[in-house]
Amino acid sequence: MAAQAARPVVPVRTVDVTGSRCPMTFVRVKVALDGLAPGEVLELVLLEGEQMQDVPKNLKDEGHRVLAVVRKGPKYHLLVRKGEP
Template identity: 40%
Template sequence: MQVIDLRGVGCPTNFVKAKLALEDIAAGETAQILLDDGEPVKNVPRSLKAEGHKLLGLRQTDEGHYVLELEKVED
């Protein structure tokens, strides 16, 4: 599973970086994307779902950031 750390990256750059990172993994594989609270955790999951990726879970860590787990769909 690939971990994509986007903490400290603002919108919309974090979505662009997430898309680019997902290009490096095969369809059907899962990835964890680390996101900050606020706009990133609202916008990135919604945008990736709109791209067709399957969202598997979203949880907040004890440190305050979020972990989005998703499955990449076909290119």
């Protein structure tokens, strides 16, 4: 298991939704995840505030996993593993 945890997580793609407003933010996240197979990872760029408050919770509710959150200036980069449908 330790070897698995140490394996680097490589996102299939990066999607920046910082230009969107709720609820289009989550629509764009859903579209981005739709192109991935279960288990694949998406890098998602969100803004502090409403986006960071809502999107991670919505992702969890829909069965996806947030693997990591990294702050870069005003933006947050999330690594999201797509769940089983």
